[in-house]
Amino acid sequence: MTKKITLKINGAEHTMEVEPRMLLIHAIRENASLTGSHIGCDTSSCGACTVLIDGKSAKSCTILAVQAQGKEIATVEGLATAEGLHPIQEGFHLNHALHCGFCTPGLMMRAVELLEKNPNPTEDEIRWGISGNLCRCTGYNNIVSAIQWTSAKMQGKELPSTEPKFV
Amino acid sequence: MIKCKTSKEIGGMGHSKKRKEDARFIQGKGNYVDDVKLPGMLYMDIVRSPYAYAKIKSIDATAALAIPGVVAVVTGKDLEKYGLHWMPTLMSDTQMVLPTDTVMYQAQEVAAVIATSRYLARDGKEAVMVDYEPMKPVMDPFKALDEDAPVLRSDQEGKTDNHIWHWEVGDKEKTANVFDNADVVVKQQMHIPRIHVASIETCGCVASYDKVTNHLTMYMTTQAPHAIRTVIALVAGHVGLTEEKIRVISPDIGGGFGGKVPVYPGYVIAIAVSFLTGAPIKWIEDRSENLQADSFARDYHITAEMAGTKDGKIQATRFKVLADHGYTDASANPSKFPTGLFSIGTGSYDYGAAYMEADAVYTNKPPGGVAYRCSFRVTEAVHAIERMTDMFAKKVGKDPAQLRMENFIKKEDFPWASPTGWSYDSGDYHAGLQKAMDAIDYHGLRKEQIEMRAEGKFLGIGISTFTEVVGAGPSQDFDILGIKMFDSAEIRVHPTGKAIARFGTKSQGQGHETTYAQIIAEELGIPMEHIQIEEGDTDTAPYGLGTYASRSTPTAGAAAAMAARKLRDKAKKIAAHLLEVSEQDLEWEPGKFFVKGAPEKSKTIQEIVFAAYTNHPEGMEGGFEATHYYDPPNLTFPSGAYICVVEVDAETCDIKVRRFVAIDDCGNIINPMIVQGQVHGGLTQGIAPAMYEELIYDDSGNILNGTFMDYLVPTAVESPSWETGHTVTPAPHHPIGAKGVGESPTVGAPPAIVNAIVDAVAHLGIKHLEIPVTPFKLFKELQNVGYFKKTT
Amino acid sequence: MIAENFNYDAPTSLDEAIALLHEYGDDAKILAGGHSLIPMMKLRFASPTHLIDINNIPGLSYVKEEDGYLKIGAMTKEVEVEESEIIHAKYQIFMDATKLIADPQVRNFGTLGGNLAHGDAANDHPAVMIALGADVEITGKDGKRTVGIDDFFQGFYTTAVEHGEVLTEIRIPAASGNYGSAYHKAERKVGDYATAGVAAMIQMDDQGRCTKAGIGLTNVSPLPLRASRSEEVLIGSDLSEAVIAQAAQYASEDCSPSEDLRGNVEYKRHLVSVITKRMINKAISRAKK
Numbered sequence A: 001m002t003k004k005i006t007l008k009i010n011g012a013e014h015t016m017e018v019e020p021r022m023l024l025i026h027a028i029r030e031n032a033s034l035t036g037s038h039i040g041c042d043t044s045s046c047g048a049c050t051v052l053i054d055g056k057s058a059k060s061c062t063i064l065a066v067q068a069q070g071k072e073i074a075t076v077e078g079l080a081t082a083e084g085l086h087p088i089q090e091g092f093h094l095n096h097a098l099h100c101g102f103c104t105p106g107l108m109m110r111a112v113e114l115l116e117k118n119p120n121p122t123e124d125e126i127r128w129g130i131s132g133n134l135c136r137c138t139g140y141n142n143i144v145s146a147i148q149w150t151s152a153k154m155q156g157k158e159l160p161s162t163e164p165k166f167v
Numbered sequence B: 001m002i003k004c005k006t007s008k009e010i011g012g013m014g015h016s017k018k019r020k021e022d023a024r025f026i027q028g029k030g031n032y033v034d035d036v037k038l039p040g041m042l043y044m045d046i047v048r049s050p051y052a053y054a055k056i057k058s059i060d061a062t063a064a065l066a067i068p069g070v071v072a073v074v075t076g077k078d079l080e081k082y083g084l085h086w087m088p089t090l091m092s093d094t095q096m097v098l099p100t101d102t103v104m105y106q107a108q109e110v111a112a113v114i115a116t117s118r119y120l121a122r123d124g125k126e127a128v129m130v131d132y133e134p135m136k137p138v139m140d141p142f143k144a145l146d147e148d149a150p151v152l153r154s155d156q157e158g159k160t161d162n163h164i165w166h167w168e169v170g171d172k173e174k175t176a177n178v179f180d181n182a183d184v185v186v187k188q189q190m191h192i193p194r195i196h197v198a199s200i201e202t203c204g205c206v207a208s209y210d211k212v213t214n215h216l217t218m219y220m221t222t223q224a225p226h227a228i229r230t231v232i233a234l235v236a237g238h239v240g241l242t243e244e245k246i247r248v249i250s251p252d253i254g255g256g257f258g259g260k261v262p263v264y265p266g267y268v269i270a271i272a273v274s275f276l277t278g279a280p281i282k283w284i285e286d287r288s289e290n291l292q293a294d295s296f297a298r299d300y301h302i303t304a305e306m307a308g309t310k311d312g313k314i315q316a317t318r319f320k321v322l323a324d325h326g327y328t329d330a331s332a333n334p335s336k337f338p339t340g341l342f343s344i345g346t347g348s349y350d351y352g353a354a355y356m357e358a359d360a361v362y363t364n365k366p367p368g369g370v371a372y373r374c375s376f377r378v379t380e381a382v383h384a385i386e387r388m389t390d391m392f393a394k395k396v397g398k399d400p401a402q403l404r405m406e407n408f409i410k411k412e413d414f415p416w417a418s419p420t421g422w423s424y425d426s427g428d429y430h431a432g433l434q435k436a437m438d439a440i441d442y443h444g445l446r447k448e449q450i451e452m453r454a455e456g457k458f459l460g461i462g463i464s465t466f467t468e469v470v471g472a473g474p475s476q477d478f479d480i481l482g483i484k485m486f487d488s489a490e491i492r493v494h495p496t497g498k499a500i501a502r503f504g505t506k507s508q509g510q511g512h513e514t515t516y517a518q519i520i521a522e523e524l525g526i527p528m529e530h531i532q533i534e535e536g537d538t539d540t541a542p543y544g545l546g547t548y549a550s551r552s553t554p555t556a557g558a559a560a561a562m563a564a565r566k567l568r569d570k571a572k573k574i575a576a577h578l579l580e581v582s583e584q585d586l587e588w589e590p591g592k593f594f595v596k597g598a599p600e601k602s603k604t605i606q607e608i609v610f611a612a613y614t615n616h617p618e619g620m621e622g623g624f625e626a627t628h629y630y631d632p633p634n635l636t637f638p639s640g641a642y643i644c645v646v647e648v649d650a651e652t653c654d655i656k657v658r659r660f661v662a663i664d665d666c667g668n669i670i671n672p673m674i675v676q677g678q679v680h681g682g683l684t685q686g687i688a689p690a691m692y693e694e695l696i697y698d699d700s701g702n703i704l705n706g707t708f709m710d711y712l713v714p715t716a717v718e719s720p721s722w723e724t725g726h727t728v729t730p731a732p733h734h735p736i737g738a739k740g741v742g743e744s745p746t747v748g749a750p751p752a753i754v755n756a757i758v759d760a761v762a763h764l765g766i767k768h769l770e771i772p773v774t775p776f777k778l779f780k781e782l783q784n785v786g787y788f789k790k791t792t
Numbered sequence C: 001m002i003a004e005n006f007n008y009d010a011p012t013s014l015d016e017a018i019a020l021l022h023e024y025g026d027d028a029k030i031l032a033g034g035h036s037l038i039p040m041m042k043l044r045f046a047s048p049t050h051l052i053d054i055n056n057i058p059g060l061s062y063v064k065e066e067d068g069y070l071k072i073g074a075m076t077k078e079v080e081v082e083e084s085e086i087i088h089a090k091y092q093i094f095m096d097a098t099k100l101i102a103d104p105q106v107r108n109f110g111t112l113g114g115n116l117a118h119g120d121a122a123n124d125h126p127a128v129m130i131a132l133g134a135d136v137e138i139t140g141k142d143g144k145r146t147v148g149i150d151d152f153f154q155g156f157y158t159t160a161v162e163h164g165e166v167l168t169e170i171r172i173p174a175a176s177g178n179y180g181s182a183y184h185k186a187e188r189k190v191g192d193y194a195t196a197g198v199a200a201m202i203q204m205d206d207q208g209r210c211t212k213a214g215i216g217l218t219n220v221s222p223l224p225l226r227a228s229r230s231e232e233v234l235i236g237s238d239l240s241e242a243v244i245a246q247a248a249q250y251a252s253e254d255c256s257p258s259e260d261l262r263g264n265v266e267y268k269r270h271l272v273s274v275i276t277k278r279m280i281n282k283a284i285s286r287a288k289k
Ligand SMILES: Cc1cc2nc3c(=O)[nH]c(=O)nc-3n(C[C@H](O)[C@H](O)[C@H](O)COP(=O)(O)OP(=O)(O)OC[C@H]3O[C@@H](n4cnc5c(N)ncnc54)[C@H](O)[C@@H]3O)c2cc1C
Pocket: A043, A044, A045, A062, C029, C030, C031, C032, C033, C034, C035, C036, C037, C038, C039, C074, C075, C100, C101, C102, C103, C106, C109, C110, C111, C112, C113, C114, C115, C116, C117, C118, C119, C122, C123, C124, C125, C161, C165, C166, C167, C168, C191, C192, C193, C194
């Protein structure tokens, strides 16, 4: 019953023999050994498994590996380049947008698409835009700030301060 | 502004240093337990009971074993042969690893399937046929105490009822006396519902037993690796797994919040199977299993009473608790504290009479009672006292802020002896509340509330001014399974002046790799960038009881400072030797010792350390290492003043948090950025039980919301934009004056939110609302007071 | 959570897909966005032996106005609807609805055809389509046929799409004149299925008299529901407050919600009434623009 497929993940081809029921997240984590994308639920609710498929953020636990044949898949491992970190990675780090880091890869991949489509989102648009990703640690404030910071960075605007603000 | 003694380069206390651990997480290089892959590894999945209470008539594994790739099916009877079918809980109760005859809650582990892949293990699990004889479960903790209730723990010899323990504290008679003579008494029955930590990473492990060396390496999601090693040795020592042969590695943890303190049956089964087969066994729970079977938190039914004068002076409180522990008491409390630190429930107020009692019962629910982001039952206590304070204010017709101001323990009255036996270390409650009120424009809001009501719109303002008790704890009182609750740090400084430090705690996102480095940087003046922190490997780290209950900074953080001070003393001796002066002539500034009055004559810490390896004084031990086990003299008492503003839709009952200001006092602050991050996260975990989360069971014992579809973890949309700030009242007895903050927001936020919602609809006759306050619940309550008409 | 095993085909033409459906019989299922089907398979609530993935069939994804209809291809993703200019300009109801459906990742994959074909009264598009008076085009071995939305939903997870057929297009009478539409649902948190949802469409003449009205309800009846009495009282009326209140009242009386974790019957009826009133008003204000 298995099928031979080739997944193009972060530009590299991974050929594997999989059962049609193999979920994309398992193919990425186990067959391609890219463990940056995580699994946080079994009901497509948490977004920890979010990757980009042809540029679109996707819950890879709700997509079959066979469906991704021939598509461009991007995961957290592909964000940084030889030139350095992706602005979203910098944004998350500088704004303290991660604690345990488990949700972080999924959130960053989601944010990449969000900013691609809406380079200058409002706070409300960011909050709705990441509503498919659960984070249990951060309370989301700093994730919102990180995405705003990244938005400024990607547009070459003045960067907001990354010092914590207190009342 | 927070004053820093060290330069930004050194990065000691008070600097908002960016986190060192981030680099791996933002690049997908974290190493969580499900990322561990060992050669020859097999996968385990677990067959779980569909019934809450049933006899197991038979387990037929034939079809499962017929699936190619399914290696074994393990049942309780198999474990029984090795005496591994029961294990102790941290509260000296007992828990089944796998049942031999009876299941006690829905989703309980019934059998384990071992296969060559995750998928095949799953197929095997579906194919195991279990024949049950269902029995009527005991779900209501009140009915569990009825005479005719079935005795659930018939495994306990001589057990004739479902009562677990009784606990009490305070002066019962004195308190009764105050109540009898008080002008005003308010009383409320409330339930702090069963909830779940729901860390985004579930629990799991890879158990790897090497038959040749007789060593077990256990990668697992645990917040307390050392304690777990001891527990494993206690459970499996008789089959040859003694403590020195066990290495527990807690890799990166995707959130713990107390849920990764207990030992779950899955871990033990994985160890047993690895021990028997010699193959590494991976077990990773699904989310549904995690929600349905792993330790719950809270589930306290509280009858709370407050007595006071008609002009608003609180005089006494009395709490009576019924604790639903499920089928076994698997709490993770210090041994002598069955209700944890619930007795902190007299709050931030100055009065002298209190009495609290609690009874715990068994029911057919999953076991537990973990300290979910809470220093052992403090959340329950704070909810009760803060709700009662509001109800009392309402009854005497006082503004709840004013009433709190009038009842607070005064700054100059610390240390303050509470009527339940605590010695509060320090605090400035007036300053905190005032700051919160100013930040949110409290009086302006009260005006707006009146205007909005006139237009039929509901605005509510809620306050919570809580005192936490954290940092368990002093060894005369605090132990788990007899092990004293100190914690440890070991610092090694290399010849070039760079360091590695190891701890018995375990970060699950709290940023220990950064904050511990800052503490050591503060004490030794070595730049924090050059201090590497390691935790979570029992083979290398010093013994400690782990990270929960906001104890890491108070205990291990203190240990780090104390170990560093030992090194600084040594450094002073070396500096005196190098500068050829006496120690008394030396003065310290972060990073160097210099000669008093001749600052140009100095030795940097790096020079001193180098000398410790190359040119140390005669008679002194070489090297530059120190270890400290810190036994706190007292707990620490962080506090907070939270104000929440909600808008309630008068038609749909939708509730929106408009603003939330949280002023925390956690003493001296190590890293303001991280403290703020902890507060943000905790606040979202506070809005969760206040408005969204609760584990719900029906009378037949079925969980009704055991997935993330129905267990409603807040997203960025539900979570408001938090506004935070602080006052700083150092802990006088703590080496660095820090108090611990991780849990204050989870503890303090729910009552602020509920008080706000009650306040929004108080004019319609609502006096109290049970959490979670959902629009649906609010609708029903508004029907009860006649605001909405009943149609049926 | 892991599904049972199955065979997988990804045909590149509709004919091929239909032929495969016939070949494999009852146990074959169409895989569209997969965001209802795969979650059910992972929980083993559904265990088809064959999946026919129709994502590689060209020409099933579009949003266009043609022949007096708004035509939406069955494989059009939620996100494509959200981003369509025609939708933004004239059919804001979809903006309301898509925002409340699941989350952005799910909307990147979930299709409008799948949302209807799933046959679940908890989904949001059925009520929207009822309010807008949609027709559904179904393609089978013998060609295409069209089913009115009122005849489309036949039972829990069952629709007019017969085995061996594919839902191919949704047709909605084009907006004209003073036309406005709106959708809202009460939900326990963002992305949740509706506690109660209401879709409203209003068309008015220049005097403000209602010429056409559509009211559809989500998750308050076993099947997606048309609030017929509400529509009747609106059509021909001056859309006064009293009329709208009456329409809201009818909707709340005519639905038949059941009690669950989201609420009891009274609460759901109450929500239907409040949201119906609000959505009619919102549709009216949009119609006036
Ligand atoms: C976390 C989560 C939250 C969600 N929340 C909501 C929500 O709030 N509101 C909502 O409306 N939906 C919600 N959904 C469902 C989502 O919108 C689905 O995508 C949608 O219901 C089905 O569309 P699909 O394309 O994914 O269909 P699939 O899952 O591929 O298919 C669903 C069913 O329809 C059949 N089918 C699909 N397309 C066709 C066709 N063209 N012809 C014939 N049969 C077909 C399939 O065989 C299958 O039986 C949610 C989903 C998830 C995962």
